[in-house]
Amino acid sequence: MSAPPRTIVSTELLPARTAAEIVPRAMPPALVRRRRLHTAWSHTLMIAVAMLFVLPMVFVVLTSLMTDAQALSNDFWPKPFQFSNYSTVFHTIPVGLYTWNTVQIAVLGTIGVVVSSVPVAYALSRMRWKGRQVVFVLVLSTLMLPYQVTVVPLYVWFSKIHWIPSFKPLIVPSFLGDAFSIFLLRQFFLSVPEELTDAARVDGASHWQIMTRIMVPLSKSAIAAIALFNFLYNWNDFFAPLLFAGDDPHLWTLALGLNEFRGQYHVEFNLMMAASILFMIPVVVLFFLAQRVLIEGVTLTGSKE
Amino acid sequence: MLLFLSPWIVGFVLLTLAPMLASLYWSFTKYQLPGDPKWIGTLNYRFMFTKDPFFWVSVRNTIWIIVVGLPLRVVFGVITALLLTRKRRGVNLYRTAYFLPTMAPIVAATLAFVFLLNPEHGPINALLRSVGIDDPPLWFFSPQWSKPALVLLGLWGVGDAMIIFLAGFLDVPQHLYEAADIEGAGRWPKFLHVSLPMVSPVIFFEVVTGIIFGFQYFAQAYIVAFNTGREANVGDPQNSLLFYSVYLYRQGFQNFKMGYASAMAWVLLLVSMACTVLVLRGSKRWVHYQGGGFLK
Numbered sequence: 001m002s003a004p005p006r007t008i009v010s011t012e013l014l015p016a017r018t019a020a021e022i023v024p025r026a027m028p029p030a031l032v033r034r035r036r037l038h039t040a041w042s043h044t045l046m047i048a049v050a051m052l053f054v055l056p057m058v059f060v061v062l063t064s065l066m067t068d069a070q071a072l073s074n075d076f077w078p079k080p081f082q083f084s085n086y087s088t089v090f091h092t093i094p095v096g097l098y099t100w101n102t103v104q105i106a107v108l109g110t111i112g113v114v115v116s117s118v119p120v121a122y123a124l125s126r127m128r129w130k131g132r133q134v135v136f137v138l139v140l141s142t143l144m145l146p147y148q149v150t151v152v153p154l155y156v157w158f159s160k161i162h163w164i165p166s167f168k169p170l171i172v173p174s175f176l177g178d179a180f181s182i183f184l185l186r187q188f189f190l191s192v193p194e195e196l197t198d199a200a201r202v203d204g205a206s207h208w209q210i211m212t213r214i215m216v217p218l219s220k221s222a223i224a225a226i227a228l229f230n231f232l233y234n235w236n237d238f239f240a241p242l243l244f245a246g247d248d249p250h251l252w253t254l255a256l257g258l259n260e261f262r263g264q265y266h267v268e269f270n271l272m273m274a275a276s277i278l279f280m281i282p283v284v285v286l287f288f289l290a291q292r293v294l295i296e297g298v299t300l301t302g303s304k305e
Numbered sequence: 306m307l308l309f310l311s312p313w314i315v316g317f318v319l320l321t322l323a324p325m326l327a328s329l330y331w332s333f334t335k336y337q338l339p340g341d342p343k344w345i346g347t348l349n350y351r352f353m354f355t356k357d358p359f360f361w362v363s364v365r366n367t368i369w370i371i372v373v374g375l376p377l378r379v380v381f382g383v384i385t386a387l388l389l390t391r392k393r394r395g396v397n398l399y400r401t402a403y404f405l406p407t408m409a410p411i412v413a414a415t416l417a418f419v420f421l422l423n424p425e426h427g428p429i430n431a432l433l434r435s436v437g438i439d440d441p442p443l444w445f446f447s448p449q450w451s452k453p454a455l456v457l458l459g460l461w462g463v464g465d466a467m468i469i470f471l472a473g474f475l476d477v478p479q480h481l482y483e484a485a486d487i488e489g490a491g492r493w494p495k496f497l498h499v500s501l502p503m504v505s506p507v508i509f510f511e512v513v514t515g516i517i518f519g520f521q522y523f524a525q526a527y528i529v530a531f532n533t534g535r536e537a538n539v540g541d542p543q544n545s546l547l548f549y550s551v552y553l554y555r556q557g558f559q560n561f562k563m564g565y566a567s568a569m570a571w572v573l574l575l576v577s578m579a580c581t582v583l584v585l586r587g588s589k590r591w592v593h594y595q596g597g598g599f600l601k
Contacts, residue, residue, distance in 0.1 A: 039393070046388055050402040056461060057405060059428045060417045074431040116312035123309035139313070142321050146521055146577055148550060148570040152331070152557055153324035156338070176316025207309070236410035238524040243558060255412045259531055267532065269420045276413035287408050 064274035071270035085274045092271055095278065097250070098257040105170050105241070105253060106234035112174030113181050113230045114223060120177050121185030122211045126197055136186070143179040147239075155243060165248040170240055174230075181226040188222035189215060224293045232283060254279050328567040336564035349568035360569075362544050363552035366452065370548065371519035374456045379511060382463045383504075386470035387496075400471075407464030415528040418458045419445060445533045448545035455525055455546070466511050473504035502593040509584070509592045516580050520573055523550040549573060 027035075063071050064085055065078040089095060123129075124136050158169045192215060200210050216223065238255045245251035258279060261272035307314075332349055334342035353360050389400050406414060421427050422444035433441035442450040477500055485495045526546040530539050539555055540547030547555075553573070557566030 042391075042393065043395075046399050049385060049388060050399055053406055053461065054402050056417060056421050057409075059421060063420065063428075072426045074426070074428075076428060076431075116316075119309040120313040123306055127306050127309070129306050135310070135313075138317065142317065144517065144577075144581065145321065145325075146517065146570070146573050148521070148553055148566075149328055149574045150321060150324035152563055152566050152570060153327035154320065155558065156327075156563060157324075173316065173320055175312065176320060177313040182313065207306075211309075236412070238412055238528070242527075255410065258412050258416060259528060262532055267419075267423075269423070269426065272416055273420060276409075276416050280409050280413050283410060284408050 060273045061277065063270055064277055066270045068268065068270060071268070071273075082270070085270050086278065089271055089275045089278060092268075093257050093260050093275070095254075095257075095275070098252055098254045101167070101245075101251060102235060102253040102255070105167055106231050108167075108171045109174040109234045110227050110230045112171060112176075113178045114227055116175050116177045117181040117185055117226065118216065118223070119211065120182045121189055122207070122215060124182065124186045125189035126210070126215070127207060139179050139182050143183065151243070158244065163244075165245045165251050167245065167251065169244040170234075178226075178230065181230065184226055185219065185222055188219050192218050221293055224290070228286070228290050228293060232286070235283060328570055331564050332568035332571050334564045336562070336567070338561035338563055342564060345564070349565050350572070353565070353568060353572070359544065359547065359552055363540075363547045363549045366545065366547055367520060367522065367549040369452055370455065370522060371516060373452070374459050375512065375515040375519065377456060378459055378463055378466060378515065379508060381460050382466035382470050382511070383508070385463060385467045386474055387500075389467075389471055390474045403467060404464040406461045407467075409462070411524050412528060414458065414462055415525045416532065418454065418461070419529060419532050422454050422457075445529050446542060448543040451529070451542055451545045455529070458525060469507050469511065470504060473507040474500055477503045505592045509588050513581055513584055516584065517577050520577050521550050522548045523554065526551050527554075 059076070062076065062078055065081045065083060066075070066085075067078075067080075067082050070078060120139075124132060124139070154169070155164070158164050163169050196214055196218075197210050200214055205213070236255060237253075241251075241253045241256050245253070246256060258272070258275055261268045261275065331342055333344060333346060335345045335348075336342040385403055389396060389403065409417070421429050424430055424441070424443045424446055427444075430441040430444075442453075444450045444454040481499050481503070482495060485499050490498070526548055527539050529546060530541040534541055539559070540551050549569070550573075553566050553569045556562045556569065
């Protein structure tokens with residue numbers, strides 16, 4: 001409420017007053033009370049909604065620290081806290097192996113998408129050729145294509161060349177471009193000023209040089225965004241690993257392995273929740289580290305040009 | 306140019322065009338792996354529409370999850386986004402809290418709900434019993450409550466829609482609100498006639514992708530069935546979670562009826578295309594585009 005003292009420049013129109021005389025009027029107590037009430041009410045509402053989102057997570061964390069018997073009771077609070085659940089998980093399922101498998105697929109798949117999508121997006125935004133618009137529309141339409149239409153033949157063909165079960169069907173296609181990433185990168189490349197690339201062309205730079213020396217360095221944030229999206233997608237994906245690697249437990253990813261906690265007679269909820277949390281931690285950490293990049297990526301996907 | 310485009314060309318031909326044509330052809334054949342495809346004309350399609358009871362079960366379940374789940378998600382997404390638009394103390398903390406579940410991978414989130422909604426041991430039913438509801442729902446163990454349970458799971462992870470809506474609300478130019486203020490518009494008219502039209506393209510995007518993803522709904526149903534029953538089959542309990550993609554998976558990758566699965570896939574493609582066109586047509590009436598459309 002302490003407004004900086006203002007100086008009135010034109011004094012002719014106003015009665016002579018000094019700046020110090022202009023004091024903000026105190027808010028009437030009724031208004032203050034109403035405002036406070038409103039703030040309190042809106043925070044209550046926000047907190048109530050936040051509870052809906054957060055409480056389930058709290059239950060999950062608490063259960064992950066319970067003993068077997070307690071996890072099957074109606075207790076909310078672990079007594080005692082059994083932190084050893086988190087190490088028990090490692091003995092119950094081969095967490096190390098599943099993590100290594102997941103990392104391999106996610107990292108190689110991400111590299112593949114970036115390496116293959118950048119040149120395609122470049123051709124769709126910075127090179128002039130007949131049919132460019134047609135190809136762009138085709139890229140967009142593959143984005144809308146339900147995967148079921150292609151997955152049956154791909155499964156048959158991959159199994160004919162003995163790629164099932166293996167990681168190959170999960171990794172190799174990434175090196176052939178990803179429609180969503182191409183679309184995102186193209187949108188970003190279009191926003192890079194033409195003058196920059198034109199100047200380079202005048203200086204005799206080839207398209208390859210322009211792409212690697214100008215576009216890629218200028219688009220670090222967009223490339224980081226698609227890399228992140230793809231990494232998270234691969235990390236979380238359930239269907240493709242189930243289909244192409246599901247038959248061989250040695251090839252399971254974390255997403256598949258997490259389903260192994262239905263014990264002989266009952267589900268081991270405490271271990272299942274502990275494993276789920278272990279699975280989530282890298283994703284959450286990545287989200288927080290890359291918040292800015294992800295938000296930029298989301299705004300890129302926005303329906304704005 | 307060709308060199309730059311080559312990854313996409315190879316990918317498009319090998320991973321999209323050829324499989325599409327193959328599955329179109331196979332949809333007119335009986336193709337039981339490990340055998341070879343045998344031409345049977347339109348028999349797969351006729352059987353699907355007239356004789357296969359499970360096909361219609363899967364269609365009904367899919368329509369249910371789209372018609373009930375999607376509007377709830379949009380409304381809840383808009384409400385939560387609106388709550389987060391105003392600049393007040395701690396808004397970033399609230400944003401993080403609301404978005405937290407969305408960060409959870411589908412498998413982890415679904416397993417969490419399998420536990421939370423466990424009829425005997427889950428905390429939700431414990432809460433319900435403590436407020437006097439003596440026979441709370443059996444959730445994933447009952448065919449009546451399994452789909453509502455999945456809708457709850459979808460609402461919990463509304464964050465992805467929410468942040469897109471939020472970005473839309475924050476992007477509405479301030480001068481529009483000021484103009485509305487001058488006209489003496491209250492809060493509700495301002496929302497109805499300024500905010501909502503301005504974010505309608507984003508809502509529209511969410512509806513279209515929501516329908517397409519609805520037809521592809523799979524992982525949650527699979528994980529629920531696998532983790533609730535010992536002898537459970539995908540689609541359980543009692544086929545209440547037999548969604549379209551789940552049934553396609555059962556036919557194609559459990560029964561290895563590749564011809565029938567291909568026919569189902571093509572019906573899916575045509576239906577989701579038709580839905581998209583219908584929504585696009587209808588959108589002209591309620592979607593407000595500032596300065597032209599998407600492709601211009």
